[in-house]
Amino acid sequence: MSWQEPLKVFIGLILLGFPVALIFAWAFELTPEGVKLTESVADGESIHKETGKKLEIAILVGIGLIVALFGYQQFTASDSSVTTNSATNYSGNGPAAGVGGDSIAVLPFVDLSPDGDQEYFSDGISEEILNVLVRIPKLKVAGRTSSFSFKGKNQDLRDIGAALNVDHVLEGSVRKAGARLRITAQLIRSNDGFHVWSETYDRELTDIFAIQDDIAKNVADAMAKSLGIAAGQSLVGSRTDDPIAYDNYLKAHELYRQRGEDNLRKARNLLADAIARDPNFADAWAEMGLILETYPWYVTGYRYDNSELWASALDAAEQMARRALAIDPENVQALSVLGEAYTQRHDYVRAFEYYDRISALGANIVVLGPWAQTLIQVGYFDEAEKVARASVAVDPLNAIEQNSLGWSLAVQGRYDDAMAVWSNHIDRDTEYRITFPYFNLARLFIVLGRYQDANDLIERVFKNSPNYSESEREQNLASMANLRKLAAGDLTPDEYVKIEGDPVLAYTSESLIKQLNEPAPAVKKLEALWLKDDVELKLFMLTNDSYEIAFQNPTWQQAVRDSGVLKLWQARGFPYFCEAKGEDDFQCYADRVLRKQT
Known part of the structure; x- marks a missing residue:
């Protein structure tokens, strides 16, 4: 018997126990009296705060161990055992400038x-x-x-x-x-x-x-035209021979689309079972990476209460994606997971390597919107607009893509164009699930001094959207009361920007800079945003009123260095409004940012 056989048995045993361990960790709670079903635990009895995140870390470590073992097994196996295709691979069909035609x-x-x-x-x-x-x-x-x-x-x-x-x-x-x-x-x-x-x-x-x-x-x-399919060419690669694994994958994918902590936990269970049933199911590995990467956003206080757990989630997501790529080197979902993981770590040079690989394959529209947003975060406004327009051409009713396009226009000072894009989406929207266009349009209203319009729009969101808790509603409605006072003249811009604890102010103070007699309080709020250890960089805000101040501000300049953005610029090229100054310095110019309306 080969020395590899015991290793295969060991791996199989771990996989058999892995879904059970996941279900145990997510279905039970630890209490002072021992382990109980979650639904049987009375309020105040659980010690989840002390134990839950330790269980999460243990689970992520377990996932990593399985990936390492499989990776080693894959490495020692022959190339013939590796499946190299997936139906999610897009070959040579990049984003269209328009659909129409064939x-x-x-x-x-x-x-x-x-x-x-x-x-x-x-x-x-x-x-x-x-x-x-x-x-x-x-x-x-x-x-x-x-x-x-x-x-x-x-x-x-x-x-x-x-x-x-x-x-x-x-x-x-x-x-x-x-x-x-x-x-x-x-x-x-x-x-x-x-x-x-x-x-x-x-x-x-x-x-x-x-x-x-x-x-x-x-x-x-x-369709009666030659669409470029070679004779005998198969369009669907061998995904999995296990119908139960495939069924679990589809269930998990639907749960991912529904989002929410409970749905993502259920999706992880299903994918763990799919992977256990078929370890060569590349899409299941990639989907597991996506779930692990997304999950922290839906757990209250996850990032700031436990940065170790956030980092562990990203590490586990990366391992899932790499496992998928070991089976299918062109798996678009896995490449996207890696690109986003490095984006969240602010390692933009590595992140863009993966996004560029996706683009070379024929970019999957699923990742174009987030990619456009990343381009904006690091100052590539014109490239972001091109990517966003390609996204909207293919998926014209997608709110995320519409938001990215509007944002890419607004940061260039093309406010009328941005307002038209967001208004077009809002006029069609009846579900209020994707609310970014509403808030961004409201911020533009503030820039233009249309405070009542901003107030009405945001109140409309909190009245109709299912996405917000009661406390979030109360906080933001209090912010709207401040906006009403500003609109009525009961608060001056200088008084408004000095208010503490207002959740809207941090994102609107930069819009008021030109109206302030005393800009220092607004600049202070901006500096807090620039220095914030957050996944989404705030170096380039929605509006450009603050650029003249920001680009000369030492705090902003240091944030560009510390966040890894300068390193990306040096490797990939500077934005059209910035240039290198020597080997390790740079200068950005506010008067170069503005682009004419289309």
């Missing part, structure tokens, strides 16, 4: 399962087919967020085609019963409703990837 939107397939409980599966299959279609050269595919915004709406296909700027729509249904699948797909021309192609597949669940591949090829053939 273009398609994939609407969410309808769940027709007997119990109506497979919506996560039908949505997941729809998204998987979308991801396969994106791999077809010359075919432009509308983004997932925009396409799925029509879910459950009996809307005319001509209107959908016009809204998404596509000439074809793919829709269908999924019926899942036990191990059997029935998938019906139909390709429809959006301008006249003509059914170009349709097919019904009655297969075993294990044939799901063959079905996806067949649908994609039939779509390409039916």
